[in-house]
Structure formats: C-alpha cells, structure tokens
Amino acid sequence: MTSMGARPFYYLWNSGCQMNQADSDRLAQGLERRGLAPTRDPKQAAVLLLNTCVVRQSAEDRALGRMHSLKPLVRDGSRTLLVMGCLVDSPEAMRQRFPFVDGFFRPSEIGQVLDHVDRWLEGHEPACTHDGELITPVRVTDMVPISYGCDHHCTYCIVTIRRGPQRSRAIPEIVRDVEGLVARGSREITLLGQNVDAYGSDLPDHPDLADILYAIHDIPDLWRIRFLTSHPHEMSQRIIDAVGALPKVCECWELAVQSGDDAMLKRMARGYTVERFCDLVGRIRQATPDCAINTDIIVGFCGESEAEFENTMALLRETRFDVVHVAAYSVRPSTPAARWDDDIPQAVKDARRVAVEKLQEGIAAEINAANLGQEVEILVDGRQKGRWRGRTRQGKLVFFESGEDWLGRLAIVHIDWTGPWSMIGTVVADAEPPSAR
Numbered sequence: 001m002t003s004m005g006a007r008p009f010y011y012l013w014n015s016g017c018q019m020n021q022a023d024s025d026r027l028a029q030g031l032e033r034r035g036l037a038p039t040r041d042p043k044q045a046a047v048l049l050l051n052t053c054v055v056r057q058s059a060e061d062r063a064l065g066r067m068h069s070l071k072p073l074v075r076d077g078s079r080t081l082l083v084m085g086c087l088v089d090s091p092e093a094m095r096q097r098f099p100f101v102d103g104f105f106r107p108s109e110i111g112q113v114l115d116h117v118d119r120w121l122e123g124h125e126p127a128c129t130h131d132g133e134l135i136t137p138v139r140v141t142d143m144v145p146i147s148y149g150c151d152h153h154c155t156y157c158i159v160t161i162r163r164g165p166q167r168s169r170a171i172p173e174i175v176r177d178v179e180g181l182v183a184r185g186s187r188e189i190t191l192l193g194q195n196v197d198a199y200g201s202d203l204p205d206h207p208d209l210a211d212i213l214y215a216i217h218d219i220p221d222l223w224r225i226r227f228l229t230s231h232p233h234e235m236s237q238r239i240i241d242a243v244g245a246l247p248k249v250c251e252c253w254e255l256a257v258q259s260g261d262d263a264m265l266k267r268m269a270r271g272y273t274v275e276r277f278c279d280l281v282g283r284i285r286q287a288t289p290d291c292a293i294n295t296d297i298i299v300g301f302c303g304e305s306e307a308e309f310e311n312t313m314a315l316l317r318e319t320r321f322d323v324v325h326v327a328a329y330s331v332r333p334s335t336p337a338a339r340w341d342d343d344i345p346q347a348v349k350d351a352r353r354v355a356v357e358k359l360q361e362g363i364a365a366e367i368n369a370a371n372l373g374q375e376v377e378i379l380v381d382g383r384q385k386g387r388w389r390g391r392t393r394q395g396k397l398v399f400f401e402s403g404e405d406w407l408g409r410l411a412i413v414h415i416d417w418t419g420p421w422s423m424i425g426t427v428v429a430d431a432e433p434p435s436a437r
C-alpha cells in the first residue's frame with residue numbers, strides 16, 4: 001500500500017490515431033486524479049501503460065517491440081504492465097501468449113484499466129514516488145469522442161474488427177464533456193469518430209453530426225470546433241451546410257478517398273465512385289470557399305495496376321488537397337484482403353508512395369505560398385524550438401517569435417515565409433475571440 005503523501009509515477013506510451021490519443025488523454029487524467037504523476041522513464045514508473053495501434057504492420061511491430069522492451073522491468077513484480085488498443089483482439093489469448101503482461105484491454109476500455117490500477121495499488125508499495133502537488137497543465141486544444149467503432153467493412157481495414165460496430169454517444173453527454181474541457185481552459189475541441197459523419201445512425205432518434213455542431217457552438221469560451229475523420233459515403237449536405245453556417249466550426253475537412261480509381265475503390269469496398277467523391281469536394285468548396293481539404297491514400301493495394309495508380313495521381317493533381325497522408329498497403333490479419341495475393345512488390349509500393357509524397361509536396365507548397373504577405377489568425381497552442389506555434393482555421397501550422405506569453409491566445413500573424421508543411425510570420429496583434437464578435 002502506498003504511504004500517505006507518497007504518490008507513484010506512471011509511464012504511458014501511445015501510438016496511432018487521434019482516437020487513441022483521446023483515450024490516452026482520458027487515461028492520463030484518470031491516473032492523475034488518483035495522484036499518479038507522469039514520467040518519460042519507464043524505470044521510474046510503477047504503472048506501465050501501452051496504448052497500441054495495428055492499422056499497418058509497422059505500427060504492430062512497434063507495439064510489440066515496446067511491449068517486449070518493458071519485460072525486464074516487470075520480472076520482480078514491482079511494476080504492473082498493461083496493454084490497451086487495437087493490438088488486443090482476445091485478452092485471454094494474449095495473456096497466454098504474453099504472460100509478463102498483467103492486463104490486456106480492448107480499445108477505449110479506460111474504466112477497466114483504471115479499475116486494475118486501483119486494485120494493484122492497494123496491494124503494492126511502489127519504489128519511486130513523489131510528494132509534490134500534481135497540477136495537470138491546461139490543454140488549449142482537446143478532443144472529444146462522439147462515437148466508437150465503425151460499420152464499414154473496407155477490405156483492407158482492421159479497425160472495424162478490433163473496435164467493433166459504431167456506438168454513438170448521446171448528445172447531452174458530449175456537450176457535458178465539451179463544457180468541462182472548456183471550463184478547464186481548452187479553446188478548441190475536435191470531435192472524434194472512426195466515421196464521424198455517420199454519427200447517430202445507430203441511435204433511436206437518428207441525430208447527426210450537424211446536431212452536435214449546433215449543440216456545442218454557443219458554449220461560452222469555446223472558440224473553435226473541428227471534427228474527424230469523415231467517410232465520403234456518409235457526408236451529407238446538412239453537415240456541409242452546418243459547417244458553412246457556424247462561425248466557430250473550422251473550414252478544415254478530413255476526407256479519406258484512399259484511391260482515385262473506381263475499380264480500386266470497389267475492391268476496397270469504399271462505397272462511392274471517383275465522380276461522387278469529386279462532386280462532394282465541389283459542394284464542400286462551394287459552401288466553405290476558404291477551406292482546406294485533407295485526405296488519405298493507400299498505394300500498392302492488392303492488384304493495383306500502373307494505370308490505377310496513375311488515376312490516383314491524376315485525382316491528386318486535379319483536386320489539389322492541402323494535406324495527403326499516404327501509406328503503402330500492408331496485409332492486416334482477418335480482413336477480406338488478407339485472403340488475396342499481396343502481389344505488388346515492396347519496391348513498387350515504396351516508389352509509388354514516394355511519388356505521391358513528391359507530388360503533394362509541390363501542391364502544398366503552392367497552396368501555402370498564397371498566404372505569403374497575408375495576415376492569418378492562429379490559435380497558439382504551444383512552443384517549439386523557441387518559437388510560438390499555432391494553427392489557422394484551415395489547420396496550417398504557423399510559427400512566430402515573441403517574448404510575450406501567447407499560450408491559449410488568438411493571434412494575428414503576418415506571414416513572412418511559407419513552405420509545404422508550415423509557415424513563419426510576425427505577430428501583429430491579438431485576434432478577437434468569436435464569443436465576443
């Protein structure tokens with residue numbers, strides 16, 4: 001039993017998507033409410049937590065590598081090692097495979113993890129403790145899950161297998177979460193879901209994402225709202241119109257297309273055509289003219305011909321996304337595509353990935369160059385390498401130097417330099433918060 005005043009440390013390693021990050025944030029808050037303090041040194045921690053991702057083989061390899069690296073630390077029983085996230089398919093089977101891990105938990109099982117920590121601390125006296133007051137720093141930007149799981153069955157994707165079907169949260173519960181974070185100092189909230197624009201389809205009264213945007217929009221001291229990730233199949237005109245109508249909702253869209261070829265999209269079971277996707281992009285840009293649109297691309301999927309890949313490149317040239325997240329396909333167990341031939345050589349996959357990255361670097365540089373000499377509004381969320389850092393409403397990363405404390409403030413910045421991934425400028429003035437406009 002930990003003595004009065006002495007509080008143990010925890011080590012939390014996170015990998016993967018924004019949903020994993022949101023789960024890790026909630027875990028950290030729960031641990032710190034119990035008096036545990038974070039540490040980056042696992043040797044100092046009594047509680048070791050891994051929140052894992054397996055969306056690609058490389059992510060799974062990193063998770064397994066980190067888990068095995070901690071094995072020597074738990075041999076004497078002085079620490080507890082817990083693993084959560086998409087690596088966990090069957091907790092019972094994984095306990096047999098990795099007996100040095102004390103507990104396996106499926107994605108978002110935060111309450112179960114905290115219950116285990118409570119039980120473990122009751123019977124153990126951690127070696128490394130602290131006696132100081134623990135103050136969790138304010139987060140300028142934060143995330144609130146609005147749904148878990150996904151009802152799509154894309155042939156390459158393991159997420160729906162590991163996270164299960166869609167489970168939407170009630171709007172009043174979401175509003176309470178947002179209000180609580182804003183009361184603590186958060187000024188920007190990102191609404192999260194594996195398929196955020198399908199929100200509510202599993203609830204009795206079938207609310208949608210637009211209903212949430214309207215429900216939280218007028219919360220005092222909430223300045224910005226974002227949401228991700230969107231599936232083109234469910235994106236409705238009502239959601240598009242809500243983004244255009246609500247001033248606090250940022251004009252930044254995460255819209256994963258995955259391929260620019262209809263035959264490939266059919267093999268992926270994406271549920272739309274290139275024509276339908278381009279129509280959607282056109283309607284979004286009409287409703288939100290100053291928007292940024294980001295996307296995901298998979299190259300080297302089963303059977304991808306050179307012509308199919310070139311169709312993807314043509315879509316990228318025509319649509320001119322602001323950001324493209326590109327990945328080379330890797331086989332994921334239990335998915336339909338796992339039964340097909342992974343017939344694209346790794347060298348070809350890598351070459352196609354590099355080609356997409358090179359094309360997108362040029363497009364992003366041209367898009368950002370339009371901001372040179374302009375004044376943009378950013379929400380300052382931290383410092384990086386001696387400069388203040390923040391993002392525009394479109395999600396563009398901007399840096400500036402100042403001796404003032406700008407954390408959590410809206411700043412007007414004159415852009416002096418632009419590159420494909422970020423911009424640098426000179427701070428001009430405070431921007432007026434939207435609640436005061």
